[in-house]
Each structure stands twice: as structure tokens, then as C-alpha cells.
Amino acid sequence: MIPTDWIFGLIGGLMIGSAAALYLLVNGRIMGASGILGSIVDATGPTWEKALFIAGLIAAPLLYGFAFGYPATNLTSNPALLGVAGLLVGLGTRMANGCTSGHGVCGISRFSARGITATVAYLVAGFAAMFVGRHLLGVF
Amino acid sequence: MRGLFALLAGALFGAVLTVSGMTDTAKVQGWLDLFGNWDPTLAFVLGGAILPMLLAWRIAARLEKAVLGTAIPTPSEPVIDRRLIAGSALFGTGWAIVGLCPGPAMAVLGYGGGDALLFFGAMAAGMLGNRLLALPAKAATP
Known part of the structure; x- marks a missing residue:
């Protein structure tokens, strides 16, 4: 009846939320991927805590893949798309001070007006970009 | 202690992103393809992720301080x-083009090869770009 993808998605989501809850309740920090990485990259607030969070975030999928096989990423190998999209994601998330995890997961659950606004904005932009890029232009 | 739990939270986040399909760019692009072959799976991931945090914020409101002594972050x-909306719109556009947002972009770094590395490098450059763009504006305000 219900596609298994949806059930696995829901379980995965609950565990992502649990990781965010752990980071909030134990460490007292917001689990926002762009903020954690960005403040290290632009040196606005690098800490060992953030570096170790990222170390875990990179190492765990490696170990998981080593044990159970790496899942497909279906990542494009077009360098122009990768470069432009990377720049937009990096610039945009730092301008908005958050991404899917910070604004989406941590912000919405706090009923934050900024988190909800940002999430609506990046979803609407994502839907629109996909419509234009895939169906009108056929670029990606 | 603080570092250990940061490592644990990051590891759980990374492992689950990988298992739940957030690092499969075809799946993410399918979720954004509202006017095409729409795949609603990510709505369950995002919705599911919000549930434990609804509870966590309620607990946090009573704690005032986190277990390791840090004050619970106050709401912004x-x-x-314009920065919030324009930034989010730029982010959403980039998210659609390749299908990676910052968390999954880091989760695939170890096994995604040169393409993942290139995306990550561009993303880091974009983050630095924001800092460079923001500096003159800050200098101009007294």
C-alpha cells in the first residue's frame, strides 16, 4: 500500500531529528550543516566541536559504505553544473544563515518565522528551478 | 565530552542521510520535480526529522541549559x-541543479569521487564569497 521508500524516509527523518535533538540537548547547539561548515570555512567561529561534528558526518557514511556497500549518488559529472550549483548553495545558505537542517529541521520545529520563511523560499525556488532547468531548458 | 557527542551527532546525521536517500541526487531532484515525475519521499524525511525536534525544543525550554552546560540557543x-529570502532562493536553485544541500554534500565527500569534491569546493568558495560580499557592507555601517 504505502511505498517502502516513504517508510524508510520517515524512519530516516526521525533519526535525523534525533541527531539534531542530541546536538541540541547535550551540546546546546543547533545542528545546521551550512552554519557549522561555513563558520569554519570563513573563520567566523571555528571550534573543535564543529570540526568533530563534520568529521563524524564524513566518516560515518564511509564506514557504512565499507560495511554495506556505497549507495548510488547519481551525481552529475558535468563540472559547470557542479561548480555553479555549489557556488549557489554555499553563497545562498550563508546569506540566509541556514539550510535544510538549520532552517528546515531545527527552525520549523521551533516555529521560527525565519526558518519557515527560508524553507518556503528555497522550496519554491527549487521547484521553479527544476521546472525551468529540466522541463523548459533540459539542462539537468 | 563535548567533542565526543559532536562526533556522535555528526556520525548519526551522516549515516542516516546516506541510508535515507538524501545523498541520492536523483531522489532529491525527483522531490523538487513537482511539475514532472514528482517523488514525495523527502517530505517524509523532512517531516520525520521535525518530530523529534518538536519534542527536543519543549524539553530544552525547561532545561535552560544543555546537558554539557551550554545555554540553549535563544531564538534569533x-x-x-532580503538576505534571508534571496539567499534561500539562491540555495534552492543550486539544490535543484545538482541535488545536494550542505549536509549531504559533506556526507558524500568520502565516497563521491572528484565530482563530490568539486561540488564541495565550489560550495566552500560560495561561503567565502558571502563573507567577502558582506565585508564592505559591514564596513559601511557605523
């Missing part, structure tokens, strides 16, 4: 400005 000023 509810400023809805």
Missing part, C-alpha cells in the same frame, strides 16, 4: 529580510 530576532 524574527527578521525577515
Whole structure:
């Protein structure tokens, strides 16, 4: 009846939320991927805590893949798309001070007006970009 | 202690992103393809992720301080400005083009090869770019 993808998605989501809850309740920090990485990259607030969070975030999928096989990423190998999209994601998330995890997961659950606004904005932009890029232009 | 739990939270986040399909760019692009072959799976991931955090914020409100002694972050000023909306729109556009947002972009770094590395490098450059763009503006305000 219900596609298994949806059930696995829901379980995965609950565990992502649990990781965010752990980071909030134990460490007292917001689990926002762009903020954690960005403040290290632009040196606005690098800490060992953030570096170790990222170390875990990179190492765990490696170990998981080593044990159970790496899942497909279906990542494009077009360098122009990768470069432009990377720049937009990096610039945009730092301008908005958050991404899917910070604004989406941590912000919405706090009923934050900024988190909800940002999430609506990046979803609407994502839907629109996909419509234009895939169906009108056929670029990606 | 603080580092250990940061490592644990990051590891759980990374492992689950990988298992739940957030690092499969075809799946993410399918979720954004609202006017095409729409795949609603990510709505369950995002919705599911919000549930434990609804509870966590309620607990946090009573704790005031986190287990390791840090004050619970106070809510940001509810400023809805151009930076928030324009930045999010740029992010959403980039998210659609390749299908990676910052968390999954880091989760695939170890096994995604040169393409993942290139995306990550560009993303880091974009983050630095924001800092460079923001500096003159800050210098101009007294």
C-alpha cells in the first residue's frame, strides 16, 4: 500500500531529528550543516566541536559504505553544473544563515518565522528551478 | 565530552542521510520535480526529522541549559529580510541543479569521487564569497 521508500524516509527523518535533538540537548547547539561548515570555512567561529561534528558526518557514511556497500549518488559529472550549483548553495545558505537542517529541521520545529520563511523560499525556488532547468531548458 | 557527542551527532546525521536517500541526487531532484515525475519521499524525511525536534525544543525550554552546560540557543530576532529570502532562493536553485544541500554534500565527500569534491569546493568558495560580499557592507555601517 504505502511505498517502502516513504517508510524508510520517515524512519530516516526521525533519526535525523534525533541527531539534531542530541546536538541540541547535550551540546546546546543547533545542528545546521551550512552554519557549522561555513563558520569554519570563513573563520567566523571555528571550534573543535564543529570540526568533530563534520568529521563524524564524513566518516560515518564511509564506514557504512565499507560495511554495506556505497549507495548510488547519481551525481552529475558535468563540472559547470557542479561548480555553479555549489557556488549557489554555499553563497545562498550563508546569506540566509541556514539550510535544510538549520532552517528546515531545527527552525520549523521551533516555529521560527525565519526558518519557515527560508524553507518556503528555497522550496519554491527549487521547484521553479527544476521546472525551468529540466522541463523548459533540459539542462539537468 | 563535548567533542565526543559532536562526533556522535555528526556520525548519526551522516549515516542516516546516506541510508535515507538524501545523498541520492536523483531522489532529491525527483522531490523538487513537482511539475514532472514528482517523488514525495523527502517530505517524509523532512517531516520525520521535525518530530523529534518538536519534542527536543519543549524539553530544552525547561532545561535552560544543555546537558554539557551550554545555554540553549535563544531564538534569533524574527527578521525577515532580503538576505534571508534571496539567499534561500539562491540555495534552492543550486539544490535543484545538482541535488545536494550542505549536509549531504559533506556526507558524500568520502565516497563521491572528484565530482563530490568539486561540488564541495565550489560550495566552500560560495561561503567565502558571502563573507567577502558582506565585508564592505559591514564596513559601511557605523
